[in-house]
Amino acid sequence: MTLLSDYPPHDPAVPTAAPAYQPHTAPHDPTKGTTMSNDARTRHALSVLVENNPGVLARVSVLFARRNFNIDHLVVGPTEDNKVSRMTIVVNVNAEQLHKVTNQLDKLVEVIHIEELEDADAIRTQLWQINDNGPRPVGAMAAAAF
Amino acid sequence: MTTTHIPDGATTTAPGDTGGASVGAELRTGAEALVGTLERLGVEHVFGLPGGAVLPLYDALYGASVRHILVRHEQGAGHAAQGYAAATGKVGVCLATSGPGATNLVTALADANMDSVPIVAITGNVASTAIGSDAFQEADIRSISMPVTKHSFLVTRPEEIAATVSSAFHIAATGRPGPVLVDVTKDALVAAADETMLQLPMPGYRTPTVPSPEAVRDAVELMLGARRPVLYVGGGCLRANASEEVRQLAELTGIPVVTTLMARGVFPDSHPQHMGMPGMHGSVSGVATLQKSDLIISLGARFDDRVTGAKDTFAPKAQIVHVDIDPSEIGKNFPTAVGVVGDARAAIAMLVTEWTRRTAAGAAPDYERWIAKSLGWKRRYPLGYDAPSDGALAPQLVIERLGAISGPDTIFAAGVGQHQMWASQFIGYDQPRHWLNSGGLGTMGYAVPAAMGAKVGRPDATVWAIDGDGCFQMTNQELATCSVEGIPIKVAIINNAALGMVKQWQALFYSERFSHSQLPSMQVPDFATLATAYGCVGLRCDRAADVDATIERAMEVDDQPVVVDFRVSQDAMVWPMVAAGTSNDDIQHARDVRPDFGEDE
Numbered sequence: 178m179t180l181l182s183d184y185p186p187h188d189p190a191v192p193t194a195a196p197a198y199q200p201h202t203a204p205h206d207p208t209k210g211t212t213m214s215n216d217a218r219t220r221h222a223l224s225v226l227v228e229n230n231p232g233v234l235a236r237v238s239v240l241f242a243r244r245n246f247n248i249d250h251l252v253v254g255p256t257e258d259n260k261v262s263r264m265t266i267v268v269n270v271n272a273e274q275l276h277k278v279t280n281q282l283d284k285l286v287e288v289i290h291i292e293e294l295e296d297a298d299a300i301r302t303q304l305w306q307i308n309d310n311g312p313r314p315v316g317a318m319a320a321a322a323f
Numbered sequence: 324m325t326t327t328h329i330p331d332g333a334t335t336t337a338p339g340d341t342g343g344a345s346v347g348a349e350l351r352t353g354a355e356a357l358v359g360t361l362e363r364l365g366v367e368h369v370f371g372l373p374g375g376a377v378l379p380l381y382d383a384l385y386g387a388s389v390r391h392i393l394v395r396h397e398q399g400a401g402h403a404a405q406g407y408a409a410a411t412g413k414v415g416v417c418l419a420t421s422g423p424g425a426t427n428l429v430t431a432l433a434d435a436n437m438d439s440v441p442i443v444a445i446t447g448n449v450a451s452t453a454i455g456s457d458a459f460q461e462a463d464i465r466s467i468s469m470p471v472t473k474h475s476f477l478v479t480r481p482e483e484i485a486a487t488v489s490s491a492f493h494i495a496a497t498g499r500p501g502p503v504l505v506d507v508t509k510d511a512l513v514a515a516a517d518e519t520m521l522q523l524p525m526p527g528y529r530t531p532t533v534p535s536p537e538a539v540r541d542a543v544e545l546m547l548g549a550r551r552p553v554l555y556v557g558g559g560c561l562r563a564n565a566s567e568e569v570r571q572l573a574e575l576t577g578i579p580v581v582t583t584l585m586a587r588g589v590f591p592d593s594h595p596q597h598m599g600m601p602g603m604h605g606s607v608s609g610v611a612t613l614q615k616s617d618l619i620i621s622l623g624a625r626f627d628d629r630v631t632g633a634k635d636t637f638a639p640k641a642q643i644v645h646v647d648i649d650p651s652e653i654g655k656n657f658p659t660a661v662g663v664v665g666d667a668r669a670a671i672a673m674l675v676t677e678w679t680r681r682t683a684a685g686a687a688p689d690y691e692r693w694i695a696k697s698l699g700w701k702r703r704y705p706l707g708y709d710a711p712s713d714g715a716l717a718p719q720l721v722i723e724r725l726g727a728i729s730g731p732d733t734i735f736a737a738g739v740g741q742h743q744m745w746a747s748q749f750i751g752y753d754q755p756r757h758w759l760n761s762g763g764l765g766t767m768g769y770a771v772p773a774a775m776g777a778k779v780g781r782p783d784a785t786v787w788a789i790d791g792d793g794c795f796q797m798t799n800q801e802l803a804t805c806s807v808e809g810i811p812i813k814v815a816i817i818n819n820a821a822l823g824m825v826k827q828w829q830a831l832f833y834s835e836r837f838s839h840s841q842l843p844s845m846q847v848p849d850f851a852t853l854a855t856a857y858g859c860v861g862l863r864c865d866r867a868a869d870v871d872a873t874i875e876r877a878m879e880v881d882d883q884p885v886v887v888d889f890r891v892s893q894d895a896m897v898w899p900m901v902a903a904g905t906s907n908d909d910i911q912h913a914r915d916v917r918p919d920f921g922e923d924e
Contacts, residue, residue: 280650285474
């Protein structure tokens with residue numbers, strides 16, 4: 178049997194955590210009304226209380242995809258009320274986009290409450306530590322991803 | 324730890340008059356509970372098509388007081404529900420079985436979502452025990468419909484059916500209206516249903532808030548300070564039944580008005596302050612009034628790309644006051660100076676009050692020069708059309724005569740394309756809910772089923788579908804429904820043997836390389852014969868001299884649907900036009916004719 182790549186892989190280059198965020202200093206573009214302009218993106222952590230219904234994770238992620246926003250990290254867990262779950266979503270957006278995405282999230286019938294958590298970078302670092310413990314990515318996708 | 328609080332107006336119980344418990348009677352099945360809920364909510368008409376998964380529901384519908392109209396394709400049911408809702412203001416209801424039945428509804432759901440039409444779609448699904456097994460006719464319609472509905476439910480427990488259906492109606496009709504899908508598994512329809520729960524809690528669903536007085540004050544402040552304001556009236560004013568308030572605000576302030584494609588009829592076309600429709604095929608005065616303004620007062624409109632043209636050059640000197648029921652619309656496309664969140668009707672009434680208060684206190688805005696300028700554009704660049712060079716019938720003439728002969732109380736439903744634009748341009752709309760079309764999604768095939776739905780909802784009104792030959796062939800099977808169910812709509816096919824709008828773009832932007840936009844013959848199918856086959860009256864007209872007589876003949880038939888095949892020129896184009904991706908400043912009044920807007924102030 179021929180393996181596409183050796184398994185387990187030899188000593189992969191360990192991906193390091195992405196460098197701390199550096200704000201873009203792109204020339205100011207006065208273009209009005211773009212959804213995904215790159216200026217002054219920062220990391221934001223949203224704590225979102227949702228109804229604990231089947232499909233609610235799909236609904237939230239469909240919304241992000243539909244509105245052309247990217248999720249950096251996403252954690253879902255229970256709360257002390259078994260009818261309610263909490264999602265912690267880390268996004269890398271500018272202030273205007275954050276406003277737009279929370280407005281859109283707030284429209285979802287199953288989203289009960291949204292608040293922004295302080296110190297998104299610390300939350301992201303901890304999430305990275307959990308997320309970085311799995312198997313190393315192998316092959317072409319990994320090369321593209323890192 | 325909190326830095327941002329989203330205002331939390333959530334209710335623990337959904338409002339409405341359906342609270343409380345029902346009297347303990349013998350348990351009904353889930354299907355009977357569903358039909359009973361429809362009856363309790365006052366639903367009179369349902370458009371649908373049965374199938375395996377909804378057989379229990381159809382059994383319960385047998386003999387129920389709700390009138391079920393059997394369509395020939397589920398997409399027709401969806402558009403009919405839209406037409407019904409748009410013409411009456413009530414929630415439209417459509418019904419389909421699982422799998423393909425449900426997926427056939429998706430276009431109509433997406434259409435209703437884009438145009439904020441309140442409809443409820445009820446679909447059956449396979450038994451909850453079979454879900455996930457790739458059972459026969461299984462489709463995950465709850466997930467499929469997520470990005471194209473306001474909300475979607477999957478109900479697997481019989482005791483939740485009644486509550487979910489009434490909550491679906493509540494969601495569809497309140498706030499910014501929209502489509503809601505309720506997918507019910509077959510086992511839930513069959514099982515005995517405890518109907519004590521009448522509404523879902525929905526703690527996250529927010530009902531509209533009252534507009535903030537501070538925002539209204541700031542909006543009026545900007546209006547008083549502006550030199551070149553414009554009222555940009557959108558479909559939200561239609562859904563909110565705010566046409567009387569719009570008129571009051573316009574007449575009180577004297578500010579010029581433009582109405583979008585979705586809002587045609589909200590403000591009378593015949594009103595002197597009406598500058599026309601803005602956008603890609605709007606009138607020159609409508610486009611210019613918006614483009615040259617220094618304050619846009621947007622009332623239930625959403626700055627669609629077809630209105631704004633190239634975004635970076637849209638109304639460069641304008642500030643924006645944005646009134647919308649949906650907070651996420653404010654600032655979505657353009658930075659907004661003042662956002663007023665609330666129902667258009669309430670918000671406009673508050674603007675009127677505040678304006679009256681301020682002007683009584685001595686504020687005296689001066690718009691004279693601006694109004695004169697707008698009126699000048701309106702006078703200098705009226706809508707018009709040339710006689711076709713090939714000597715054939717002008718499609719604009721047909722539509723103009725249709726509007727003139729059928730009278731002001733006629734409801735028009737249009738498909739999508741050239742005929743839709745001509746129908747918006749050459750018919751004067753003086754009342755709301757008399758113009759139905761697919762504005763946001765642009766669904767070809769909308770006209771016939773939407774006209775059917777409108778006629779069911781408004782049986783005393785004359786309903787004309789103005790359709791293209793391309794559009795007509797997407798949904799004309801509903802003519803069979805109209806014939807059999809006694810829904811005498813009238814259909815005018817603007818038959819140019821081409822996908823006209825595609826052909827127009829190919830003529831203008833693709834060096835007349837008409838790739839797959841011309842249909843080989845006007846004879847296939849012969850629409851008049853096809854109409855006869857469907858049990859309708861079929862008429863044909865290809866000469867200008869016969870247009871009036873043909874329309875009058877069609878108007879005389881009132882017990883049968885009528886289809887008129889107007890064979891028109893293949894070369895007619897829609898003008899004025901702002902080409903896609905270009906600035907509103909570059910509007911062409913006719914081909915290669917650019918209007919002169921005069922000096923900017």
